[in-house]
Amino acid sequence: MKRDKTIFDLIEKEHLRQLHGIELIASENFVSDQVLEAMGSCLTNKYAEGLPGKRYYGGCQVVDEVETLAIERAKEMFGATWANVQPHSGAQANAAVMMAVMDAGDTFLGLDLSHGGHLTHGSFVNYSGILYKPVAYKLKEEDGTIDYDMMEALAKKERPKMIVAGASAYSRDWDYARMRAIADEVGAILMADVAHPAGLIVTKLLNNPFPHCHIVTTTTHKTLRGPRGGLIVVAGDFENPWGRKTPKGQVKTMTQLLDSAVFPGIQGGPLEHVIASKAVAFGEALTDSYKEYIKQVQVNAAKMAECFIESGYHVVSGGTDNHSMLIDLRSKFPDITGKQVENTLVLADITVNKNMVPFDSRSPFQTSGIRVGTPAITTRGVKEGQIVKIVEFIDEILSDIDNDSTIASVKKKVNDLMKDYPIFAY
Ligand SMILES: Cc1ncc(COP(=O)(O)O)c(C=O)c1O
Structure with missing residues (x-):
C-alpha cells in the first residue's frame, strides 16, 4: 500500500515541534519508546468486548493476558483491590462512575470549573451537568485553597448522592479524610478524580485517596506518563447502597456496577493496544527510576x-x-x-x-x-x-x-x- 506521505510528514512536523519547544502544559507528557510501541501494535486489530475470561468474541486469549497484567499493575500502583483499565479517557472514566452511582437528575458536588474543577465535574456543557444536578464548591478567596466548610454546608443542604474530589488546576493536596467525613454525614459516595496528580500519589509524595474514597478515577497520560486513556480503581468492594440487583436477584457490588457502566454502559470494544501501553506505563511507574523522575517533577x-x-x-x-x-x-x-x-x-x-x-x-x-x-x-x-x-x-x-x-x-x-x-x- 502506498505510504500516506501527507500524514507522516505532518507527524514529523509535530515531532519537531515537540523536540524544539518547552512544553509547560501541566496535563501533557512524553511517553517512553516502549509505551509508544505498544500503542502502535497489532493489538489494535482485536475486538474484545467484555472482561478477561468473559468476552463476547473468540481469539481473546492473548489480549486477556495483556489486560490482566494491566489490571494487576494498576492495583499494585494504587494499593487497590479492583481496577477497570478500559475507559478510553478520563472523561469516560468519570462518566462510568456517574452512571454507576447516580440516576439522571441526581445531585452531586464538584469543584467549580472556574476554581480549577474539570468539565466532567458538573459543567453545564458536559454530560455531568446535563444529565445530573451538579452543585459547585469553591476555593477560599483569602488563600486559594479548597473551602471544606462550604463543601460541608452544601452537602448538608443538598444531600448529594456523590461528592467529587479532584481538579484540573489546583496545586495543593486534598484532605480526603475530611471529605469522607462529610460524605458519611450525608450518605454520599466519595470519588476522587486524581487525573493530574496520580503519579505523585502512587509514589506517596501526596496523600493517598484510599482508604477514604470509595472510588478513584484517573487519566493515564498526565503525570502517569502513559498512553492517552482512563482508569478506575477501588480498594475494598461493597454492596451498592441502593440495592440494584443482578438478573439473579443478588445485590450488585460497586465494582460490578462500575464494570457494567464501562461496558456495555458507555463504551463498546476496549482499545487493547492502548491497554497494553497502559500496562507498560504502569510497569514503569512501579520502578525506582520513575520515583526519581516524579520527585524531580x-x-x-x-x-x-x-x-x-x-x-x-x-x-x-x-x-x-x-x-x-x-x-x-x-x-x-x-x-x-x-x-x-x-x-x-x-x-x-x-x-x-x-x-x-x-x-x-x-x-x-x-x-x-x-x-x-x-x-x-x-x-x-x-x-x-x-x-x-x-x-x-x-x-x-x-x-x-x-x-x-x-x-x-x-x-x-x-x-x-x-x-x-x-x-x-x-
Ligand atoms: C481532573 C480531570 N479529570 C478528567 C479529565 C479528562 O480526561 P480526558 O481528557 O482524558 O478525557 C481531565 C483532563 O484534563 C482532568 O484534568
Whole structure:
C-alpha cells in the first residue's frame, strides 16, 4: 500500500515541534519508546468486548493476558483491590462512575470549573451537568485553597448522592479524610478524580485517596506518563447502597456496577493496544527510576513557583504541592490576558495554556491566568537550574509582549536550551 506521505510528514512536523519547544502544559507528557510501541501494535486489530475470561468474541486469549497484567499493575500502583483499565479517557472514566452511582437528575458536588474543577465535574456543557444536578464548591478567596466548610454546608443542604474530589488546576493536596467525613454525614459516595496528580500519589509524595474514597478515577497520560486513556480503581468492594440487583436477584457490588457502566454502559470494544501501553506505563511507574523522575517533577514545580513569585507574579495559593500551578497575571500585568500570553509564548516555542483564576474578572476565552506544569520538561531531563532560565524567558517576553525581536531572541534561546534534552529517555 502506498505510504500516506501527507500524514507522516505532518507527524514529523509535530515531532519537531515537540523536540524544539518547552512544553509547560501541566496535563501533557512524553511517553517512553516502549509505551509508544505498544500503542502502535497489532493489538489494535482485536475486538474484545467484555472482561478477561468473559468476552463476547473468540481469539481473546492473548489480549486477556495483556489486560490482566494491566489490571494487576494498576492495583499494585494504587494499593487497590479492583481496577477497570478500559475507559478510553478520563472523561469516560468519570462518566462510568456517574452512571454507576447516580440516576439522571441526581445531585452531586464538584469543584467549580472556574476554581480549577474539570468539565466532567458538573459543567453545564458536559454530560455531568446535563444529565445530573451538579452543585459547585469553591476555593477560599483569602488563600486559594479548597473551602471544606462550604463543601460541608452544601452537602448538608443538598444531600448529594456523590461528592467529587479532584481538579484540573489546583496545586495543593486534598484532605480526603475530611471529605469522607462529610460524605458519611450525608450518605454520599466519595470519588476522587486524581487525573493530574496520580503519579505523585502512587509514589506517596501526596496523600493517598484510599482508604477514604470509595472510588478513584484517573487519566493515564498526565503525570502517569502513559498512553492517552482512563482508569478506575477501588480498594475494598461493597454492596451498592441502593440495592440494584443482578438478573439473579443478588445485590450488585460497586465494582460490578462500575464494570457494567464501562461496558456495555458507555463504551463498546476496549482499545487493547492502548491497554497494553497502559500496562507498560504502569510497569514503569512501579520502578525506582520513575520515583526519581516524579520527585524531580515536584522539585521543579516548587522551584518554578518560587521563581514566578520572585519575579512579581501571584501564584494562586502561594505555591504548589504537586506538578502544576496557576499564575494570576493581574498582579504584574493587569492588562495582559491569559489568551494573549498563550498566543505570544507559542511564537517563542513555549507552550502553556490560558486558564481562569479563582474569582476571575475575565471570561474563559480570555482569562487572567495561565496554568503551567513540569511533568513534560522533567521527562526531558530539565532540573532546577534550567527552571530558573525558563521563568526568565517567560518574564522577558511578558515584559515586552508586543516586541517581535524579543520574541525571536527568546525563541532562539529556547531552541538552543532544548537541544541538550532528548524527548525519549529510554
Ligand atoms: C481532573 C480531570 N479529570 C478528567 C479529565 C479528562 O480526561 P480526558 O481528557 O482524558 O478525557 C481531565 C483532563 O484534563 C482532568 O484534568
